[in-house]
Amino acid sequence: MESAPTRKAWSAELKIAGLVFLLVLTACLLGIATRPLGHLATIWPANALLLGLMVRYPQLARPSGWFGGIAAYIIADSATGGPPIQTLMLTLGNLVGVISAYLLLSRLSAEHRSLRSPLSVPYLALAVTLASLASGVVGAIINPLLFDGSAVAGLTLWFVTELVNYIAILPVLLTMPDWPERLKDRRQALLISRQGLVHALPAVSLVISCALSLMVGGPGAVAFAVPALLWCALSYSVFTTAWLTFAFISILLVMIAIVGIPLAPFDMNSLPMLLSLRLGITLLAFAPLTVASVMAARNKLLQHMQYMASHDQLSGLLNRWAFYEQARQQSSDANRPIALLMFDIDHFKRINDTYGHAAGDLVLKAFARLASNGLRDGDALARLGGEEFALLLPGCSHNQALVIAERIRTDYANSPTTLEDGQHVQSTVSIGAVVALQHQVDIDGLLLIADRALYQAKESGRNRVVISQYTPNEQAWTETA
Numbered sequence: 001m002e003s004a005p006t007r008k009a010w011s012a013e014l015k016i017a018g019l020v021f022l023l024v025l026t027a028c029l030l031g032i033a034t035r036p037l038g039h040l041a042t043i044w045p046a047n048a049l050l051l052g053l054m055v056r057y058p059q060l061a062r063p064s065g066w067f068g069g070i071a072a073y074i075i076a077d078s079a080t081g082g083p084p085i086q087t088l089m090l091t092l093g094n095l096v097g098v099i100s101a102y103l104l105l106s107r108l109s110a111e112h113r114s115l116r117s118p119l120s121v122p123y124l125a126l127a128v129t130l131a132s133l134a135s136g137v138v139g140a141i142i143n144p145l146l147f148d149g150s151a152v153a154g155l156t157l158w159f160v161t162e163l164v165n166y167i168a169i170l171p172v173l174l175t176m177p178d179w180p181e182r183l184k185d186r187r188q189a190l191l192i193s194r195q196g197l198v199h200a201l202p203a204v205s206l207v208i209s210c211a212l213s214l215m216v217g218g219p220g221a222v223a224f225a226v227p228a229l230l231w232c233a234l235s236y237s238v239f240t241t242a243w244l245t246f247a248f249i250s251i252l253l254v255m256i257a258i259v260g261i262p263l264a265p266f267d268m269n270s271l272p273m274l275l276s277l278r279l280g281i282t283l284l285a286f287a288p289l290t291v292a293s294v295m296a297a298r299n300k301l302l303q304h305m306q307y308m309a310s311h312d313q314l315s316g317l318l319n320r321w322a323f324y325e326q327a328r329q330q331s332s333d334a335n336r337p338i339a340l341l342m343f344d345i346d347h348f349k350r351i352n353d354t355y356g357h358a359a360g361d362l363v364l365k366a367f368a369r370l371a372s373n374g375l376r377d378g379d380a381l382a383r384l385g386g387e388e389f390a391l392l393l394p395g396c397s398h399n400q401a402l403v404i405a406e407r408i409r410t411d412y413a414n415s416p417t418t419l420e421d422g423q424h425v426q427s428t429v430s431i432g433a434v435v436a437l438q439h440q441v442d443i444d445g446l447l448l449i450a451d452r453a454l455y456q457a458k459e460s461g462r463n464r465v466v467i468s469q470y471t472p473n474e475q476a477w478t479e480t481a
């Protein structure tokens with residue numbers, strides 16, 4: 001009898017095989033539907049889909065997953081009535097390309113695989129070109145054997161069809177955000193954004209360019225969308241750009257093959273023209289993908305620089321400059337009270353002198369962690385410098401500010417910091433606070449009064465809270481807790 005864990009493992013393997021089978025089968029049938037009589041499919045998404053699934057979701061890249069994919073190829077091709085030898089050889093051709101590309105792509109770093117670095121697209125291009133060549137070699141063998149064609153035609157057709165399909169489809173799968181949260185967030189952000197319409201302009205320009213390509217036709221039609229695609233790449237994420245590029249390539253290929261978009265005077269069914277067109281579209285797709293991945297790397301760098309410019313490196317809290325910026329924005333809301341708490345760790349010099357500077361740093365980090373506990377969105381905690389911290393609490397009344405300040409003071413006094421050598425450092429904090437009621441407040445005035453209150457807390461024995469009421473003419477009254 002099989003044990004429960006074995007049954008569970010089998011059921012998981014079956015689910016993986018079933019999922020890959022269904023997805024690849026659907027893609028095969030879609031490809032077969034775009035097969036003009038006597039030709040290979042115009043769009044053959046199955047190989048790129050199988051490859052994308054295996055690279056993007058490594059949990060599927062196991063024997064059961066591969067088995068599901070192979071079964072889908074065989075069943076889809078058998079359904080078209082091909083003899084078994086043809087089905088086997090076509091499946092072999094598909095697999096040679098997918099497995100070669102998988103072996104190459106799975107060696108790349110996660111950052112490159114998600115196309116978020118300037119060299120990602122060149123690496124992707126190299127991997128899929130080599131894989132398409134491998135498929136092309138199989139095509140060169142199969143074409144004379146099965147279709148009475150030439151080896152050169154087999155090589156050319158397989159190579160170029162694989163290449164254009166990989167470049168159209170693979171980037172979408174590789175850059176797909178984690179489903180569904182991030183997509184939902186983005187959609188909402190787009191819907192509520194007042195700039196939603198402006199944001200849509202690059203996509204609208206792409207639609208117009210595609211329509212123009214179809215209407216005007218001719219040899220230049222393929223390039224009409226280049227400016228719009230580059231605009232999209234500069235404006236959207238890599239994923240959205242990959243999607244739009246995919247849509248553009250699919251529409252163009254299907255229209256040329258099925259509707260017959262006028263590319264006269266060329267005969268689009270001739271081998272050199274197919275090669276030229278598909279290679280042209282592939283190379284054209286590199287441009288937006290490369291720009292989008294360079295933009296992603298640039299945006300990440302900008303975010304990092306913004307973080308470094310606005311945060312204190314030791315504590316990870318906001319720095320003085322960012323705190324002032326945030327405080328100015330919050331304090332301009334005249335409709336609610338606002339509280340500002342200033343903290344200064346007591347006798348901090350003594351801690352440095354007794355335990356060393358590194359121990360002092362640990363104490364600062366421990367205080368930052370403790371003071372961060374329980375903050376709401378909109379609260380701002382910063383390290384102003386040395387052992388001095390500030391906390392801005394918008395919408396916080398006098399009594400609430402007192403409760404929060406007291407909580408932090410007592411929690412800190414009761415939480416000694418443990419050093420690396422196991423020693424415990426006990427210290428306390430003095431707190432000066434100010435609360436302003438519902439009127440326009442001046443952040444510099446608030447800081448001044450909180451600083452005075454902090455001075456009073458120090459003067460009256462440390463480890464205590466002094467809270468002041470802000471009045472616009474700075475005649476503050478104080479209360480000692």
Ligand SMILES: Nc1nc2c(ncn2[C@@H]2O[C@H](COP(=O)(O)OP(=O)(O)OP(=O)(O)O)[C@@H](O)[C@H]2O)c(=O)[nH]1
Binds near residue numbers: 344
């Ligand atoms: N470990 C460490 N020490 C720092 C850092 N920044 C400033 N200090 C030290 O913090 C100490 C501050 O000492 P003081 O301003 O004299 O104040 P204090 O000893 O805390 O005394 P009171 O504030 O009056 O209770 C100085 O010795 C600084 O060298 C830092 O980033 N890390």
